[in-house]
Amino acid sequence: MPSNPKLQAYINGKIQPYEDVVLHISDLSIQRGYGVFDFFKVQDGQPVFMKDYLERFNESARLMELQVPLTEKELADTIYQLITINNLPISGIKMILTGGYSGNGYDPAEPNLLIQQLPLLLPAPDIVAQGLKVITHDHVREMPRVKTINYAMGIRLIKQIQKAGASDVLYQKNGVVSEFPRCNFFIVTQDDTIVTPSEDVLLGVTRKNALALAGKNYKTEERTITIAEIATAKEAFLTSTTKRILPIVQVDNVIIGNGKPGAVTMGLLQDLIDLEKKL
Template identity: 70%
Template structure:
């Protein structure tokens, strides 16, 4: 988080200066890494696809047996108040729900709800024009439908990714690829079918919107995607709230298609930006 004295955050039931928003060390997020979160964009002062993110936030909480202390309408009110106080028209909002203050460092307490607003960094035009190289790693997240705060595997691999001259890591199991630590994965087949893995993935809001946009023009499929499928694909890309769509041009030693960002990928990026604008 940037150190910005003017920024405010929501914690312990109130909006307060970020600089003094502290969580006690007894919290189960610190003691055991237990908690969930979600993250959405604010554009021109308005949350984008908020209903989808709130639905996923409550679902993650349910899957992890955490009670959200605010009902949907009250949570929306707090988000609106925070947007007004912070004056960050283009930004990201992170809602975190922790395991709460634990009496013995293991049993959950009353969950703590934290809401932060922070500046947003989108991919540069150069990154989009060049596409990225990625590596793969054998791993499946424990509860894929829950957006937990546990990113240990992805963070532990940062050094390995850099050493490989890559930008991210795609998880796979027995040659079946699933997702990145923070993004979903797509391929475009030689006959222009837009395909994304269906199992063991977080249901990304961007994934949903890209499938929606793609279905207007192309055949779409949610199914198992193998490393073999990638080797035969015409294009590949990743999706997430902050990255939107980023072309993937190399996976380990596999060069995807002609090694350049593909036409379908770039067209879907335009469609996604248009969809965001219609919000």
């Protein structure tokens, strides 16, 4: 168990030392992998785009037939309390809602709500400058609009990704790509249209921000992207809360554009960093 004697976390109405926040073995998250979560950044004591994440957390819970025990305002107040107590410069807040302590290990019970705040590392500049190589894998998430706690496929593929000398895996089904285990996917076409898959994806908050920023200078489209189309793209990139916008320079054996991070991607990354600073 990661140890951090100074940190506090929340469980079912109580803020207590992080080490003491534990679940009983009967919880449905342990028994059946049943639960949802959400995750956002805190920079200089300020939650970044928190409202979007709280809304998505509520929507995930609704689609998963789980009841969030706090109102959005109560959740936000609890999160601000944790931020003040923990006083971390750059961190991630994770809210987790589980199926609860099940009598028979299957039927849902009263959900358990946990909130943790841990220090966060943002991508190093050399990773951004180099760009990523990614591989593809035949898979689509079971409930793409729900941020479930189930990352079994992504975690199972970690060794395969490492063996290929890649950084991540892009899910595809019948030649149509969707998303990464923890990120959304974009391409920039030869005519500078910025495109991201519309179906079978989590509606990423960074995806939404990237589309809005891109829309100021470029045409944007949410539609199907095929593996074949990726080979014709000028640039490609991924988006996520922790990774922001990261250029992709290779997908399987296909080199994207000139094999270097592109100007459109790098411009959007700077726009996103500026937007985060304005909050």
